[in-house]
Amino acid sequence: MKTMSPWWIRIPVLFFIIFGLMEYSIDAGDQLVIVKYPISLLFLLLVLMLLIGIELILNSIENVLFQTLSKEAKERYLTAKTTKREWAWGKRIWQKLTGNKPLEEEGEIILDHNYDGIRELDNELPPWWVYMFYATIVFAVVYMARFHIFNGYDQDIEYQQEVAEAQMAIEEYKKNAKDLVDINTVEFLADPIDLKAGESIFRSNCIACHMADGGGGIGPNLTDEYWILGGGIKNVFHTISEGGRDGKGMIAWKQNLKPLEMAQVASYVLSLQGKEAAAPKDPEGTLWQDDNGSNDIKERPDEPNAVGPDPS
Numbered sequence: 001m002k003t004m005s006p007w008w009i010r011i012p013v014l015f016f017i018i019f020g021l022m023e024y025s026i027d028a029g030d031q032l033v034i035v036k037y038p039i040s041l042l043f044l045l046l047v048l049m050l051l052i053g054i055e056l057i058l059n060s061i062e063n064v065l066f067q068t069l070s071k072e073a074k075e076r077y078l079t080a081k082t083t084k085r086e087w088a089w090g091k092r093i094w095q096k097l098t099g100n101k102p103l104e105e106e107g108e109i110i111l112d113h114n115y116d117g118i119r120e121l122d123n124e125l126p127p128w129w130v131y132m133f134y135a136t137i138v139f140a141v142v143y144m145a146r147f148h149i150f151n152g153y154d155q156d157i158e159y160q161q162e163v164a165e166a167q168m169a170i171e172e173y174k175k176n177a178k179d180l181v182d183i184n185t186v187e188f189l190a191d192p193i194d195l196k197a198g199e200s201i202f203r204s205n206c207i208a209c210h211m212a213d214g215g216g217g218i219g220p221n222l223t224d225e226y227w228i229l230g231g232g233i234k235n236v237f238h239t240i241s242e243g244g245r246d247g248k249g250m251i252a253w254k255q256n257l258k259p260l261e262m263a264q265v266a267s268y269v270l271s272l273q274g275k276e277a278a279a280p281k282d283p284e285g286t287l288w289q290d291d292n293g294s295n296d297i298k299e300r301p302d303e304p305n306a307v308g309p310d311p312s
């Protein structure tokens with residue numbers, strides 16, 4: 001009987017092939033199949049036992065057959081078996097890769113000079129090296145044609161692509177991490193859930209001065225289009241976060257509210273625009289116009305070199 005490889009190679013190799021096939025063919029998302037479906041461990045155990053069982057059966061068949069041989073045949077079989085165990089194919093591949101002449105044939109390539117008994121073999125260049133060298137030549141030609149003759153992509157494009165990809169990844173990340181908003185990234189949150197959250201924040205913090213309908217009291221009317229500190233989501237967010245002018249009574253809410261909460265309440269405040277308030281306060285500040293949606297941060301009237309309306 002011909003044995004290709006010993007059992008301690010056959011069993012693990014087959015086992016891992018089956019394991020690999022299982023992982024490949026069953027979809028378990030990012031997880032390993034054995035992690036997601038622990039029952040598969042049972043299957044693997046069965047496979048392992050089956051493999052061992054097959055080996056045992058093969059072994060006993062071999063034994064039985066061996067017993068039926070004549071004495072002479074038994075001896076032949078045993079010698080054949082021990083020599084086969086050598087890694088003949090491994091040796092052949094090694095021979096091919098290095099191109100070494102076997103020791104017995106070295107006589108053919110010995111050079112005839114002789115330095116104090118030290119002699120030189122005229123070995124071929126090892127094929128593994130030669131083929132790699134050819135490969136580099138092919139690579140160089142392809143590379144030159146692609147990038148120097150046909151002007152393939154260059155570092156600049158590669159860089160821009162990567163930046164664009166990273167930008168997309170950042171956008172994606174921010175979408176899932178709303179708490180990261182700040183004055184530069186804040187946007188009007190049109191989602192009813194956000195507006196609802198904004199409303200409840202407004203009700204519990206702001207109505208004492210701005211009234212439940214935003215009509216204004218101690219604080220200005222938030223339903224009209226006139227803003228003291230600038231309209232648009234960025235300015236409103238900024239006002240809520242940093243507070244109003246000193247001494248006017250509008251504190252900086254960034255100590256009490258999270259960035260997302262400030263964005264929600266700012267969105268809610270803007271959603272009050274145009275609503276009829278029960279007792280609206282007279283407009284204060286200037287008429288705010290969102291020119292093409294650009295809502296640059298307004299210069300605050302209390303800041304140096306302010307150009308805003310007279311703070312009165």
Ligand code: HEC
Nearest residue numbers: 205206209218219220227228229230239244245248249250
């Ligand atoms: C203690 C009273 C008080 C409370 C509470 C208060 N505000 Fe104000 N708010 C004011 C005053 C006063 C101003 C005007 C500030 C100024 O003139 O600088 C103002 C201004 C504002 C402005 C800018 C209006 C404009 O015309 O530019 C916004 C927006 C605003 N408040 C939102 C809120 C929100 C949202 C809350 C709750 C988180 C809140 N305020 C809580 C008193 C208050």
